[in-house]
Amino acid sequence: MAPLGFGNGKMERDLFDGLAYFLAVGRRGGFTAAAEALNTSPGAASKAIQMLEARYQAKLFQRTTRSVQLTEAGNALFQRLDRAALEIEDAIRDFTASQSTPSGTLRLTVPHAVVGFAIEPVIARFVADYPNVAIDLSVNDAFVDLIAEGYDAGVRLGKAIDKDMIAVRLLPRARWVVVASQEYLSKAGRPACIEDLQQHDAILFRFPGSKTIYTWEFYQNGKTVRVRMPPKIVVDNHSAAVRLAKRGLGLVFAFDHEVAEEVERGELEIMFEGQIATDDSIFLYFPASMQSQPKLRAFIDTAKRMAREGAGLGR
Template sequence: MSTNHPFDGLSEFLALAKRLSVRQAAHDLGKTPGAVSQSLQRLEQRLGVSLFQRTTRRMALTEAGAELLARVEPAAHAIVSGLEDAAQSAMEPSGTLRLLVERLALPHVLEPVLPVFRQAWPNLRLDITVSNRHDDFVSEGYDAGISIGSYIAQDMIAVRIAKPFNWAVFGSPDYFRRKGRPRAVGDLVTHECIVFRRPEKGDIYRWEFLENGVAVRFDPAGAITVNDGELMRSLAVLGQGLIYSSTFHTSRELAAGMLEPALLDCSPGRDGLFLYFPKSARNQPKLRAFIEICAQVLNR
């Protein structure tokens, strides 16, 4: 069984076809003239045909050699070009950056970041999927995702891209005037709570607190159940009940005075929004470029 590789001798053949000189072809390839001649002989033996006419003074392609050159040379140029492109892509961002992004990151991360990123790298393509389901991150071929830190798998690298935030109860000023403000987790049983059903799992989201150093979970009850965070916050602004959310999700409503926090001192801990990706992707130039722009824009 032959152990020859189909490409064996082709680089020598192409160099000889270009130079029509064993000595000059050997110089181009960084080999000895004898090594080049032997490679050509093995190629001709394998093909069963002479590729060059040789005399003591000159070389010329045979008809078979000219036909082989016409077929092989364009492919060789394509291979060289492909290798150069691959090497270039290892140095600067190129191709398509595929992101899996939670909806809450759109106004706080993507809207401010994308214009700057596109201006910096106009030839880099973006493929963005907005979803709260990140189960198929690896199998779907995403380069990176944006999610709340506590939801990210342990084997991922996570880079914080937003300031830490706290989980708490929120209501409108009008609601608190009418119903009062809960001072302890137990007070919530007397309040109207807007229930959130997680769209990605279909279960009711339980409210979590840390009261006197003890973890406490509360099952909210109320006349309204929703599966959309934006709608939930809008209903709270309208005074329809209390919601469980974070200072990050409600930052715009808090800044405008449309919502106020309660039980903030019972927050279960500080969380954050992170860009995450597998270890195998950490050296991708396109991903490094996105991380740098996020740091530049979001840390202002």
């Protein structure tokens, strides 16, 4: 059996009709003071109490020309409702505060290739600035349905983001490079042109959960050329592809930021500089329904501020 007044829209409305007036009069001891608190007239407050008494067939107040006092039955009802009303007021106050102050858990999905240079620096600054927000980070190269899987936001290349998502640029551009180890190049030779690539071993990236292999794109004679490399090794984890390249197992297509340290240490060498398509950027993206969340807004603001400062992003 449903609680009194619930399960029927009209009964729910009737159940609460007049209770604000009842509490205001009971708290303030008069219709005039209650009316001022509710921004209405004393007559409206008096009428609301009369209707409430008629509905429950009980006298709630004793009225004289000089005072308004709760009856015994009215006082018993007032004591219980007043406690409940204070709980509701506290709940509303807490809810309102939570909507303006970043708190809770921010769930993010980020591919392996960019997590180190595009997101980890932002997370480090963010958790220091907003200690009431926890981070749930999934490092995942698969295409993710943010809404279905409960994520607040994700990071991807712009061309991989659905058009119904809102996207915020994290880095000005995504520069791809072809890299290989000195061990591999000394054994197989250094490709001098795009056509030479077909004679080399390639470590290719396949999107998790699909059969789609990332196509290498180059600029040649002012046009974009897509090269389908013969696969020597196919992996669905970008970081693993880079590690395999360091072991001398072939060429790999990677972000320059992703392999910057390996190149600086001489573990990998860059080829085809200036010949690889760089017409995309790395974005934080999220559904429009999420953009008003204080925790997400704070994360976006942190990322933008760090990008302006050059504070760690891309390093």
